[in-house]
Amino acid sequence: MQQLISFIRKELYHIWRDKKTMFILLGMPIVQIIIFGFALTNEVKNVKFAVLDYAKDNASQRLITALDASEYFDVTAVLQQPKAIEQAFKNGSIKMALVIPQAFEQELLHTNKAQIQCITDASDPNVANTIINYTNAIVGSYQQELQQQPLPYTIEVTNRMLYNPQLKGAYNFVPGVMAMVLLLVCTMMTAITIVKEKEIGTMEIMLVSPLQPLKIVIGKAIPYLALSIINIISILLLSVFVLEVPINGSLALLVGESILFILVSLALGLLISASAASQQAAMFVSLVGMFLPTIMLSGFMFPIENMPKPLQIVSNIVPAKWYFIIVKNVMIKGVGIEAVWKETIILTGMFLFFLSMAIRKFKIRLA
Amino acid sequence: MNNDKVITAHQLTKQFDNFIAVDHISFEVSRGEIFGFLGANGAGKTTAMRMLCGLSLPSSGEATVAGLNVYTHNEEIKKRIGYMSQKFSLYEDLTVKENIRFYAGIYGMSNNYIKTKTTQLLEQLHLTNESNSLVKSLPLGWKQKLAFSVAIFHEPQIVFLDEPTGGVDPVTRREFWNMIYQAAAAGITVFVTTHYMDEAEYCNRISIMVDGKIEALDTPTALKQQYHATSMDEVFLQLARKANRQE
Secondary structure, three states, X not given: OHXXXXXXXXXXXXXXXXXXXXXXXXXXXXXXXXXXXXXXXXXOOOEEEEEEEOOOOXXXXXXXXXXXXXXXXXXXXXXXXXXXXXXXXXXOOOOEEEEEOOOXXXXXXXXXXXXXXXXXXXXXXXXXXXXXXXHHHHHHHHHHHHOOOOOOOOOOXXXXXXXXXXXXXXXXXXXHHHHHHHHHHHHHHHHHHHHXXXXXXXXXHHHHOOOOHHHHHHHHHHHHHHHHHHHHHHHHHHHHHOOOOOOOOOHHHHHHXXXXXXXXXXXXXXXXXXXXXXXXXXXXXXXXXXXXXXXXXXXXXXXXHHOOXXXXXXXXXXXXXXXXXXXXXXXXXXXXXXXXXXXHHHHXXXXXXXXXXXXXXXHHHHO | OOOOEEEEEEEEEEEEOOEEEEEEEEEEEEOOXXXXXXXXXXXXXXXXXXXXXXXXXXXXXXXXXXXXXXXXXXXXXXXXXXXXXXXXXXXXXXXXXXXXXXXXXXXXXXXXXXXXXXXXXXXXXXXXXXXXXXXXXXXXXXXXXXXXXXHOOOOOOEXXXXXXXXXXXXXXXXXXXXXXXXXXXXXXXXXXXXXXXXHHHHOOEEEEEEOOEEEEEXXXXXXXXXXXXXXXXXXXXXXXXXXXXXX
8 A cells, every 4th residue: 555655646746747747637628628618619600691682672671680680690781783792702701692583572472482592601511501501490480470371281390409409519529528638638648657667767667666567557547537537527617617518417427437438548548558669659649549539430520420331330449439428418418327328338348358458468568 | 595595596598489588597696795797788688687586487497586486476576676777767857855755665665764764865875955856957976876775775685786887987887886885795685787897897706698698607806817818808708709699
């Protein structure tokens, strides 16, 4: 026990003396949450648009007002000729232009059919899509207002967005940031510090001492486990109080699952450290081998369902994918262990697999 | 078995696949002796030393360290030996005191004892004023002396030194050897590998390894007579030239 305390105290000195790294480790999750929360958002609001209204009648005015009144659109320019549309797009002053043809009201009332054109800037396809959907929705509701009596057969679709009615991006990226930060702190930092001990020769001294290798592993893991728990707490506090993302499920389950994921990451870090020859190699393997797949293949940035089949299969070996599913389910949907037991078993299996691989590699190196 | 023999090796061998790194070596080291373990790079001395330290198991042959069998009691052996490598292996971002406390701690020494002994040691090394300085601010020679003191802090029976004087100037090397003599006088057996032939002369007995085998083992004086040489350098060159093995 005293050996372990000595070891952990030494690790804490390392972390404490390296202030830069410590601030990065503790500050990174806060910065990430703030960046993802406020700068990177998929939500489209207050889209500036221009109108080219050839009709200038009652119906066209009401349609424009309806768009302008919604929180999604703001009219910024009333144009007189088609050339002006492209000019406005090019200097970036608008994201959408609405063209209403002549005699709009007349056609609408007498032939029951009228056309309008919605032109968007598709250099950002997602935003363009969203704008078109919003426009369709607003035009649709205007149409319903016009209908004095409903059609004999209408199917009215009532939409309900479960778990995230406001469609906030934060509901998706908070779990993602948690997975990323834990992986980075645990996998990369353990790998680097263990390899560092090999490089400076202190590992050899410890292996010649009566300190068992298992205690070295535990002593390395505990400080980073503590750092990770501080990070989880700061991420959750920021999400709940700043981004207003609720924790719908059990906090204990969420923390428990996070600790399981931390253990997986620590075991991975150990495995990397057993094979990497230098600190640079350990960092490179952690970043390319762990960090990129986590961002790309965990379902956090890009939906796994949309990926080609081979990538979908590969995504199964990314631990963050399973943790991401668990956190989303527990935190956002508020489900219990009965809904995430499968993912929990997979993570546990991964932990045992990586740990036994790491211990085997450790032993081979000693023989 | 003679109790005075703290290290014994008999036909000790280490084989990696088709490569015999250490080839049936036999020797004995007595208590308080300074035993020099010489050989060119790749001659197998590090591998031999790793087997004695319990870092690697022999392929065949027998060896005891502090009276304990290296196959069955390697964990017990670790408590009775000290080890210092050419990297000095102190933590640069820890203070002098913290380094001592850490290494003493992993040998399971009690806090009170560590404190008293640390104060004594710092006085001996004239490092009392530097006890709270980070090790990286110390000159190389001080680091080396500190590393040696840390290696014998837990009062081992044997201390293994793996090229302990690499990169250190001759004056500091001489001072360092004075520390080794003091340790040996206190009854600690010193097992040292080195490249410096002047240092070989300081040892009580030396063995020279060539291609995994011990080619010569005696006192420096006897070896010089045997090989009709005026210095250990000549003895070493005569033997090392026989080597077939490349690095």
